Amino acid sequence: MRLETDRLVLREFTARDVPAVLAYQVDPRYLRFYPWTQRTRQDVAEFVQMFISQQKQRPRTKFQLAVELKETRQLIGNCGIRMAFANAHQADIGYELAPEQWGCGYATEAARTMLRFGFTELGVHRIWSWCIAENTGSVRVLEKLGMRLEGRLRDNEYFKGRWWDTLQFAILEHEWRAQSSPV
Ligand SMILES: CC(C)(COP(=O)(O)OP(=O)(O)OC[C@H]1O[C@@H](n2cnc3c(N)ncnc32)[C@H](O)[C@@H]1OP(=O)(O)O)[C@@H](O)C(=O)NCCC(=O)NCCS
Numbered sequence: 001m002r003l004e005t006d007r008l009v010l011r012e013f014t015a016r017d018v019p020a021v022l023a024y025q026v027d028p029r030y031l032r033f034y035p036w037t038q039r040t041r042q043d044v045a046e047f048v049q050m051f052i053s054q055q056k057q058r059p060r061t062k063f064q065l066a067v068e069l070k071e072t073r074q075l076i077g078n079c080g081i082r083m084a085f086a087n088a089h090q091a092d093i094g095y096e097l098a099p100e101q102w103g104c105g106y107a108t109e110a111a112r113t114m115l116r117f118g119f120t121e122l123g124v125h126r127i128w129s130w131c132i133a134e135n136t137g138s139v140r141v142l143e144k145l146g147m148r149l150e151g152r153l154r155d156n157e158y159f160k161g162r163w164w165d166t167l168q169f170a171i172l173e174h175e176w177r178a179q180s181s182p183v
Contacts, residue, residue, distance in 0.1 A: 001055075001063060001064075001065065001122065002065045003065065003107045003113045003114075003117060004006060004070070004113075004165070005110065005113050006070075006108055006109065007069065007071070007072050007106070007109060008017040008067055008068065008069065008070055008106060008113075009067075009068045009069075010065040010066070010067055010068075010071075010113065010114075011065060011066055011067045011068065012051075012052075012055055012065060012066070013048050013051040013052050013055075013064070013078070014047065014052065014064070015045075015049070015052065016089050017028050017040065017048055017055070017075055018044050018045050018048050018078070019064055020074075020075040021044050021047065021048055021075070022041055022044040023098070024076075024077070024097075024098035024099065024100075025039040025043075025044055025047075026038065026039050027098070028097050029099040029102075029151075030096070030098070030099055031166075032135075033108070033131075033132040033134070033135045033138075034159075035159035035160070037160070042108055047098070051064040051065075051078070051080075051143055052065075053065075058084045059087075059101040059161060060085070061083040061085060061086055061088070062080065062082040062083070063081050063082070063083065063117070063119060064078055064079075064080030064082070064094075064115075065079060065080060066078055067095075067097065067106065067110050069101075073152065075108065076097055076098050076101045077095065077096050077097035077098055077101070077106070077110075079092065079094070079096075079107070079110035079111055079114055080094055080095070080097065080098060081114045081115065081117060081118045081122070081127070082094070082095050082120065082157060083124065083173055089124055089125045089126065090102075090122065090124050090125060090126040090127065091118050091124045091126075091127050091128075092128050092129055092130075093111055093114050093115065093127055093128075093129050094129065095110055095111050095114075095141070100130055102137060103137075107137070107138075107141045107179070108144045108145060110143050111144060111145055113131060114178055115145060115171065117178070119153075119173050119176050119177070125172060125173050125174070126170055126171070126172050127147075127148065127168050127170065127171055127176075128147075128150075128168065128169060128170035128171075129142055129168075129170075130167060130168050130169065131165075131166065131167055132163065132164050132165070132166055133152060133164070133165040133166060133167050134164070134165075135151060138181065139167060142167075143167040143169075145171065146171055146175065146176065146179045147169040147170060148166075148169060148170060148171060148175070149167060149168070149169055150168045150170055151167070151168045152165055152167055152168075153165065153167075153168065155167045165176075
Protein backbone atom coordinates (compact mmCIF):
# COMPACT_ATOMS: atom_id res chain seq x y z
CA MET A 1 0.00 0.00 0.00
CA ARG A 2 1.16 3.50 -0.80
CA LEU A 3 -0.39 6.91 -0.18
CA GLU A 4 0.81 10.30 -1.38
CA THR A 5 0.26 13.80 -0.09
CA ASP A 6 1.67 17.09 -1.37
CA ARG A 7 4.99 16.63 0.42
CA LEU A 8 4.99 13.04 1.66
CA VAL A 9 4.97 9.44 0.51
CA LEU A 10 3.50 6.88 2.91
CA ARG A 11 4.79 3.44 1.95
CA GLU A 12 5.25 -0.03 3.39
CA PHE A 13 8.11 -0.64 5.83
CA THR A 14 11.05 -2.89 4.98
CA ALA A 15 13.83 -4.23 7.21
CA ARG A 16 16.16 -1.67 5.62
CA ASP A 17 14.29 1.07 7.51
CA VAL A 18 15.60 0.01 10.94
CA PRO A 19 18.61 2.40 11.08
CA ALA A 20 16.51 5.45 10.15
CA VAL A 21 13.88 4.61 12.79
CA LEU A 22 16.53 3.94 15.42
CA ALA A 23 18.19 7.28 14.66
CA TYR A 24 15.13 9.25 15.81
CA GLN A 25 13.74 6.87 18.45
CA VAL A 26 16.81 7.32 20.67
CA ASP A 27 16.27 11.10 20.75
CA PRO A 28 15.13 12.21 24.26
CA ARG A 29 12.62 14.60 22.67
CA TYR A 30 10.97 11.63 20.99
CA LEU A 31 11.06 9.47 24.13
CA ARG A 32 9.47 12.06 26.42
CA PHE A 33 5.87 10.82 26.27
CA TYR A 34 6.58 7.10 25.97
CA PRO A 35 7.28 4.57 28.76
CA TRP A 36 10.59 3.78 27.03
CA THR A 37 13.74 5.42 28.38
CA GLN A 38 16.01 4.01 25.68
CA ARG A 39 15.73 2.12 22.40
CA THR A 40 18.15 -0.51 21.16
CA ARG A 41 18.66 -1.74 17.62
CA GLN A 42 16.89 -4.97 18.63
CA ASP A 43 13.87 -3.03 19.99
CA VAL A 44 13.57 -1.11 16.75
CA ALA A 45 14.06 -4.21 14.59
CA GLU A 46 11.08 -5.81 16.42
CA PHE A 47 9.09 -2.58 16.09
CA VAL A 48 9.63 -2.47 12.31
CA GLN A 49 8.99 -6.20 11.98
CA MET A 50 5.57 -5.70 13.60
CA PHE A 51 4.65 -3.37 10.71
CA ILE A 52 6.12 -5.71 8.09
CA SER A 53 3.99 -8.55 9.52
CA GLN A 54 0.85 -6.41 9.11
CA GLN A 55 1.44 -6.48 5.35
CA LYS A 56 0.74 -10.25 5.33
CA GLN A 57 -2.57 -10.07 7.20
CA ARG A 58 -5.56 -11.38 5.22
CA PRO A 59 -7.82 -9.57 5.55
CA ARG A 60 -5.57 -6.74 6.51
CA THR A 61 -6.70 -4.71 9.52
CA LYS A 62 -3.57 -2.70 10.40
CA PHE A 63 -1.70 -0.30 8.14
CA GLN A 64 1.33 1.33 9.75
CA LEU A 65 3.31 3.01 6.99
CA ALA A 66 6.72 4.64 6.78
CA VAL A 67 6.52 8.40 6.16
CA GLU A 68 9.05 9.73 3.64
CA LEU A 69 9.74 13.22 2.39
CA LYS A 70 8.75 13.16 -1.27
CA GLU A 71 11.62 15.37 -2.33
CA THR A 72 14.51 13.51 -0.68
CA ARG A 73 13.01 10.07 0.01
CA GLN A 74 14.24 10.43 3.62
CA LEU A 75 12.28 8.37 6.17
CA ILE A 76 11.02 10.81 8.80
CA GLY A 77 8.55 8.71 10.80
CA ASN A 78 5.44 6.59 10.55
CA CYS A 79 1.70 6.93 10.50
CA GLY A 80 -0.97 4.28 10.68
CA ILE A 81 -4.56 3.25 11.01
CA ARG A 82 -5.64 0.10 12.83
CA MET A 83 -8.90 -1.81 13.15
CA ALA A 84 -9.26 -4.20 16.10
CA PHE A 85 -10.63 -6.89 13.74
CA ALA A 86 -11.78 -7.23 10.11
CA ASN A 87 -14.80 -5.12 9.15
CA ALA A 88 -14.79 -3.29 12.46
CA HIS A 89 -16.79 -0.10 12.17
CA GLN A 90 -14.05 1.91 13.78
CA ALA A 91 -10.30 2.33 13.71
CA ASP A 92 -7.63 4.31 15.50
CA ILE A 93 -4.75 6.34 14.11
CA GLY A 94 -1.22 6.94 15.37
CA TYR A 95 1.87 8.79 14.17
CA GLU A 96 5.40 9.74 15.13
CA LEU A 97 8.08 11.82 13.50
CA ALA A 98 11.79 12.51 13.89
CA PRO A 99 12.17 15.60 16.12
CA GLU A 100 14.15 17.49 13.42
CA GLN A 101 10.98 17.46 11.32
CA TRP A 102 8.48 18.65 13.92
CA GLY A 103 6.45 21.80 13.43
CA CYS A 104 6.28 21.60 9.62
CA GLY A 105 2.76 20.17 9.49
CA TYR A 106 3.96 16.74 8.34
CA ALA A 107 2.16 14.72 11.05
CA THR A 108 -1.11 16.47 10.25
CA GLU A 109 -0.58 15.93 6.50
CA ALA A 110 0.17 12.21 6.98
CA ALA A 111 -2.69 11.62 9.41
CA ARG A 112 -5.15 13.50 7.19
CA THR A 113 -4.52 11.06 4.38
CA MET A 114 -4.98 8.17 6.83
CA LEU A 115 -8.40 9.55 7.81
CA ARG A 116 -9.33 9.63 4.13
CA PHE A 117 -8.13 6.05 3.67
CA GLY A 118 -10.07 4.93 6.74
CA PHE A 119 -13.35 6.51 5.77
CA THR A 120 -13.22 5.86 2.00
CA GLU A 121 -11.32 2.55 1.71
CA LEU A 122 -11.87 0.77 5.04
CA GLY A 123 -15.39 2.15 5.29
CA VAL A 124 -15.26 2.81 9.01
CA HIS A 125 -17.77 5.06 10.75
CA ARG A 126 -15.55 6.40 13.50
CA ILE A 127 -11.82 7.08 13.81
CA TRP A 128 -10.35 7.73 17.22
CA SER A 129 -7.01 8.46 18.78
CA TRP A 130 -5.53 9.26 22.16
CA CYS A 131 -2.48 10.99 23.48
CA ILE A 132 -0.81 12.04 26.70
CA ALA A 133 -2.54 15.28 27.73
CA GLU A 134 0.78 17.14 27.99
CA ASN A 135 1.84 16.12 24.48
CA THR A 136 0.86 19.49 23.04
CA GLY A 137 2.11 18.73 19.54
CA SER A 138 -0.03 15.60 19.31
CA VAL A 139 -3.08 17.34 20.79
CA ARG A 140 -2.74 20.05 18.12
CA VAL A 141 -2.46 17.47 15.34
CA LEU A 142 -5.72 15.83 16.46
CA GLU A 143 -7.44 19.21 16.73
CA LYS A 144 -6.21 20.28 13.29
CA LEU A 145 -7.61 17.04 11.86
CA GLY A 146 -11.03 18.13 13.07
CA MET A 147 -11.20 15.40 15.68
CA ARG A 148 -13.36 16.15 18.69
CA LEU A 149 -12.17 15.88 22.27
CA GLU A 150 -14.34 13.23 23.92
CA GLY A 151 -12.77 13.00 27.30
CA ARG A 152 -9.87 13.25 29.67
CA LEU A 153 -8.88 10.06 31.46
CA ARG A 154 -7.18 11.06 34.67
CA ASP A 155 -4.05 9.19 35.73
CA ASN A 156 -4.61 6.73 32.92
CA GLU A 157 -0.93 5.88 32.30
CA TYR A 158 1.91 5.29 34.72
CA PHE A 159 5.51 5.47 33.53
CA LYS A 160 8.73 7.30 34.32
CA GLY A 161 7.73 7.42 37.99
CA ARG A 162 4.48 9.37 37.64
CA TRP A 163 0.88 9.34 36.47
CA TRP A 164 -0.21 10.91 33.18
CA ASP A 165 -3.67 12.04 32.08
CA THR A 166 -4.66 11.02 28.54
CA LEU A 167 -7.04 12.66 26.06
CA GLN A 168 -9.44 10.76 23.85
CA PHE A 169 -10.36 12.22 20.43
CA ALA A 170 -12.60 10.99 17.61
CA ILE A 171 -14.20 12.01 14.34
CA LEU A 172 -17.27 10.46 12.72
CA GLU A 173 -17.61 9.81 9.01
CA HIS A 174 -20.25 12.52 8.43
CA GLU A 175 -18.17 15.07 10.31
CA TRP A 176 -15.15 14.20 8.16
CA ARG A 177 -17.21 14.46 4.94
CA ALA A 178 -18.58 17.85 6.00
CA GLN A 179 -15.10 19.25 6.53
CA SER A 180 -13.53 17.54 3.50
CA SER A 181 -16.11 18.40 0.84
CA PRO A 182 -15.20 21.31 -1.45
CA VAL A 183 -17.18 24.52 -0.83
C1 LIG B 1 3.24 14.61 17.90
C2 LIG B 1 4.08 14.79 16.65
C3 LIG B 1 3.85 13.63 15.71
C4 LIG B 1 3.68 16.09 15.95
O1 LIG B 1 4.35 16.16 14.71
P1 LIG B 1 4.48 17.52 13.87
O2 LIG B 1 4.87 17.17 12.48
O3 LIG B 1 5.29 18.49 14.62
O4 LIG B 1 2.98 18.02 13.86
P2 LIG B 1 2.40 19.24 13.00
O5 LIG B 1 3.52 20.13 12.55
O6 LIG B 1 1.48 18.70 11.98
O7 LIG B 1 1.53 19.99 14.11
C5 LIG B 1 2.07 20.26 15.39
C6 LIG B 1 1.30 21.38 16.01
O8 LIG B 1 1.57 21.41 17.40
C7 LIG B 1 2.11 22.66 17.76
N1 LIG B 1 3.07 22.40 18.85
C8 LIG B 1 4.06 21.52 18.86
N2 LIG B 1 4.70 21.54 20.05
C9 LIG B 1 4.06 22.46 20.80
C10 LIG B 1 4.25 22.96 22.10
N3 LIG B 1 5.20 22.48 22.89
N4 LIG B 1 3.42 23.93 22.53
C11 LIG B 1 2.45 24.40 21.73
N5 LIG B 1 2.22 23.96 20.47
C12 LIG B 1 3.03 23.01 20.03
C13 LIG B 1 2.73 23.20 16.50
O9 LIG B 1 2.86 24.60 16.54
C14 LIG B 1 1.68 22.75 15.48
O10 LIG B 1 0.48 23.50 15.57
P3 LIG B 1 0.15 24.71 14.55
O11 LIG B 1 0.17 24.12 13.16
O12 LIG B 1 -1.18 25.17 14.97
O13 LIG B 1 1.26 25.73 14.73
C15 LIG B 1 5.59 14.86 17.00
O14 LIG B 1 5.76 15.84 17.99
C16 LIG B 1 6.17 13.54 17.49
O15 LIG B 1 6.54 12.69 16.70
N6 LIG B 1 6.27 13.36 18.83
C17 LIG B 1 6.86 12.14 19.40
C18 LIG B 1 5.99 10.95 19.17
C19 LIG B 1 4.58 11.18 19.64
O16 LIG B 1 4.35 11.80 20.66
N7 LIG B 1 3.63 10.66 18.85
C20 LIG B 1 2.21 10.81 19.16
C21 LIG B 1 1.81 9.81 20.18
S1 LIG B 1 0.11 10.10 20.62
